[in-house]
Amino acid sequence: MKTSIIIVTYNGENYIKNCLDSILKQNSQNFEVIIVDNKSNDKTLELVKDFQKKSKKIYLIKNNENLGFSKSNNIGIKFALEKKADYVLLLNQDTVVDKKLISSGIKYFRLLKDAGAFSPKVLIKNNKIIWWIGTKVFTLSDLFKNLKLGVSVHVDKEKEDYPIKEPIEVEAVSGCSLFIKKDVIEKVGLLDEDFFMYGEDMDYSIRLKKTGYKLYVIPETVVLHDVGLESFSLKKNFKKYKVYIKSSMQVINKDFSLGYKIVWLLRLPFSLMYELFRRLK
Numbered sequence: 547m548k549t550s551i552i553i554v555t556y557n558g559e560n561y562i563k564n565c566l567d568s569i570l571k572q573n574s575q576n577f578e579v580i581i582v583d584n585k586s587n588d589k590t591l592e593l594v595k596d597f598q599k600k601s602k603k604i605y606l607i608k609n610n611e612n613l614g615f616s617k618s619n620n621i622g623i624k625f626a627l628e629k630k631a632d633y634v635l636l637l638n639q640d641t642v643v644d645k646k647l648i649s650s651g652i653k654y655f656r657l658l659k660d661a662g663a664f665s666p667k668v669l670i671k672n673n674k675i676i677w678w679i680g681t682k683v684f685t686l687s688d689l690f691k692n693l694k695l696g697v698s699v700h701v702d703k704e705k706e707d708y709p710i711k712e713p714i715e716v717e718a719v720s721g722c723s724l725f726i727k728k729d730v731i732e733k734v735g736l737l738d739e740d741f742f743m744y745g746e747d748m749d750y751s752i753r754l755k756k757t758g759y760k761l762y763v764i765p766e767t768v769v770l771h772d773v774g775l776e777s778f779s780l781k782k783n784f785k786k787y788k789v790y791i792k793s794s795m796q797v798i799n800k801d802f803s804l805g806y807k808i809v810w811l812l813r814l815p816f817s818l819m820y821e822l823f824r825r826l827k
Contacts, residue, residue, distance in 0.1 A: 549577040549633040549648050550626030554618040558639035559589040561772055566597050566604070568642045574649040578629065579604045580622045584612040614742035615721065623736055627728060634731065636724040640772040642671060643723075650767040651725045658713060662734065662759025663726045663751070665719045669707055671770040676702050678771075679710070680763050681718035681751070689809045693820035695787070696794050697802070697810070698748060713762040721747035723769040733757060738800075745793030752801045787818065 551569060555562060562581075569579060581594055581604065591608070598604050607621060619636055626634050633655060637643070647666065655661060668678040680701035684694075698718060724747065734757050737746045751761055791814070798807045 547576065547632040547652055548630065549574075549635055549651065550622075550629065550631035551577060551579045551635045551637055551648075552582065552619055552622035552626060553579065553637050553639050554582050554584065554615055554622070555586055555590050555594070555639045556584040556612060557586045557588045557590060559586075559593060561640040562590055562593050563597075564642050564772070565637070565639055566594075568644070569637075569647075570597075570601060570603070571645050572643075572648050573645045574652065577603065577648050578626075578631075580607065580625055581605065582607045582609065582618040582622045584609050584614075584618055614739075615744075616737040616741045616746040617739040619721075620736040620739060623731060627731070632728055634726045634728070636721055636726070637769075638722045638771065641668075641723060642770040642772065644767055644769075646767045647723075647769070650764060653766075654713060654762070654764045655725065655727055658760070658762060660758075660760045661727075661762055662730050662754035662757065663719050663724055664713070664762040664764050665723050665725065666764055666767045666769050667707075667710065668720065668722055668769045668771050670704075671772045674707055674770075676700075676705050676707055677773065678703070678720045678722060678763075680714065680716040681720065681748075683717045683748075686803070686806050686809060689806070689813060693813065693817045695814075695817045695821050696790065697797055710763065710765045713764050716761050716763050718748050718751035719761045719763075721750075722771060730754070730759065734759075741793055741796060742789070743793065744790050745797045748797050749801060752797075787821070 583591060594606055609618060623634055654664060670677045678700050681698050682701055683698045734753055738749050741749060754761060798810055
């Protein structure tokens with residue numbers, strides 16, 4: 547069974563070598579890597595071409611502009627399906643994976659017949675604490691209980707790692723490291739290209755669940771995400787929040803009720819103040 551790993555790159559020279567090095571060490575070698583580059587202007591393409599000289603498993607698709615996460619992944623997914631992939635793995639450029647990633651992914655798709663998509667546990671690379679081990683989607687009542695921005699929160703984010711011994715059903719999955727089966731994609735469709743960055747994985751999770759599939763975090767394999775703990779930078783956070791708020795509104799308009807939207811908008815100024823003060827602290 548062939549797996550296509552799709553990596554969307556954009557100015558990823560600090561990450562892509564470590565990512566590809568780890569992928570090429572997989573204990574299951576029936577895979578290919580499809581890199582979709584969003585017009586990087588650093589050394590990303592040069593590094594990818596060096597890897598292409600070493601391995602015939604790596605394909606490169608170059609976009610003429612930054613098309614965003616969803617559209618670029620969809621380009622890779624279409625290419626993968628044309629090449630008869632049985633499984634697709636969406637993977638961030640700033641990740642490092644262990645050698646069991648593909649074999650564990652295939653194993654759990656065979657075991658979890660009701661799975662629409664799943665992800666392994668994702669840890670922050672520099673300190674091995676949790677980045678993603680599940681997602682809690684806010685209900686309407688949850689909006690009154692906390693001021694977190696967005697419509698969801700990562701379960702146990704920035705807490706000490708702990709083992710999981712069996713698959714655990716989750717409310718949504720992360721696009722950082724996302725396994726999907728070919729027949730699921732053919733039934734549910736591609737990512738919604740209206741999402742440029744953020745929100746697309748939440749929307750896709752909701753669509754999968756509406757179609758009757760379940761979502762899981764799986765054991766036995768771990769992905770390391772090369773991100774630091776969030777620090778405060780007014781300019782950086784303002785830009786991030788602007789994109790994040792837009793994507794959250796897209797998700798809400800598409801997948802949540804009018805009442806949910808009204809409450810979320812009313813609490814938005816307080817959520818922004820909460821997030822900014824939390825980072826200042």
